[in-house]
Amino acid sequence: MDAIRLSPPRRLSLPVENRWGAGAMSVLDFGDPKRPVDLVFVHANGFNAMTYRTLLAPLSGTLRIWAPDLRGHGQSDLPANTAGRRGWTDHRDDLTALLEGLDGPPVVLAGHSMGGTSSLLAAAERPDKVSKLVLMDPVIWGRLTVGLFRLPLFDRMASHIPLVKGALKRRSVFESREKALSGYIGRGAFRGWPEMMIADYLTDGLVETSDGFTLACRPDWEASNYAEQSHDPWTAMKRLDRPVRILKAEAGSTCSVATDPRRLPNVTVETVHGGTHFFPMLKADVARDALFDAAV
Template sequence: MDAIRLSPPRRLSLPVNNRWGAGQMSVLDFGDVKRPVDLVFVHANGFNAMTYRSLLAPLSGSLRIWAPDLRGHGATRLPAEPEGRRGWGDHRDDLVSLLDALDGPPVVLAGHSMGGTASLLAAAERPGRVSRLLLMDPVIWGRLSVMAFHLPLLDRLPGRHPLVRNALARRNRFDSREQALDSYRGRGAFRGWPEMMIADYLADGLRETEDGLALACEPRWEASSYAVHAHDPWRAMRAFRGPVRILKAEAGSTCHVPARPRGLPHVTVETVHGGTHFFPMLKADVARDALFDASV
């Protein structure tokens, strides 16, 4: 890789003001500022845009890429109150603000896990601003489950998932970045990750407090995203008529879209063989090739 591709991204601050609250969205900007944005990439729940630097930076010699920190994550400063939250409409509307702020032709919108689903929801609201979607193991429940999550009481079922309990129990204070790195290296969701990628996650995943370092994505906010699913990605797939490519993990996938989804001829689903939910981290070459192919 040359020096351009290894150079750090610029950081932009985008004003956002919608019914979920006003503030500033942090956006990493990779590539040549003289060209319009080609690709917007959205991170998974609990992470941040910087986590994916080693995935995205090698593409910056050919593409200009924006990678935002979602509400409640990284360096973004927007209200993030879990109380009363029922779905991911906040992330959808924040991404709509980002799409509205872009100049130039429609962009490729891509994302991992929750970021993929939020991208899909936003594209359905602004189909003219998005040329195509690339979703990496998006969180999409089956059609009947999605219907159930919109019903009173039944919408609380995902709140009993182990991911919710694990997020609430997550350690939230560290004395140093080295201590945090030691606590994550080779463990849990980070097992098998390159150390550089964990360090990139911690770069924006920790914030300074009077008591040391704390997670930028508070455990209660992360847990709320695992617990609330009263949004409808199936409706969004019907509303957005551009090409949608889904890359689905072979093991532990969060995506319940079948290989040939009924009534959605513009949606293609492919399995990443040997890939887990974290294949963008563990098989970065597969994810990077897919991003490049979508954007040229």
């Protein structure tokens, strides 16, 4: 195993300024810094780029990978304001800014869950910066549901969504990282995860304060990401003339795109057999192979 593969990712801080507020986007930079970026990978709601270190690091001997922390997550300090928010256009615009700052040829844009959907939205804005997309169980509701989310008063019903209720009840302060780790292992969404991956999540998922260790992604921001769904991934898929590969969980999928999607000639959908929504954590070899196949 070479030195690049063994070395930890570098941390970059990229300025972002748009209508959602200015600040710095934290980006983990894997691989040879002398080569152009090959792949950008975007994390799921509530997590951060470091969570996927063990998924991405084995690819860094061949590829250069950027993994950003989305607004309101990890070490990014972009403002995360829930007031008046309706969808993920803020994440879209932040990723668009990241793509526009890249030198070199178009990149593979990939992501998990919300990160996959946000990547899709950004690629539709700047397709010239993207060669392919790999979306791992992206959050894509059926067309009718997307239409309902776009209605002016529908967001008032969001407080009844179980994921929203769960996020708002989430414990946000811990006495130590060790207490947080012991509290997460084998529980809830983390059931079955490798312990190292949970520890990586907590590395950038907790911020030390005078009150203890606080979640970097505030519960109200995580809840807002679950609740505010007025963005339109179906229109983004129609607009794109780039290959879009969707890997869909067999159980508990958040993706409503059919295996043989009609009128979406550039979209292919595959089911990850035995996979849940968290298959990038539980079946990392499947996710890693898909990223490698797209980028080489």
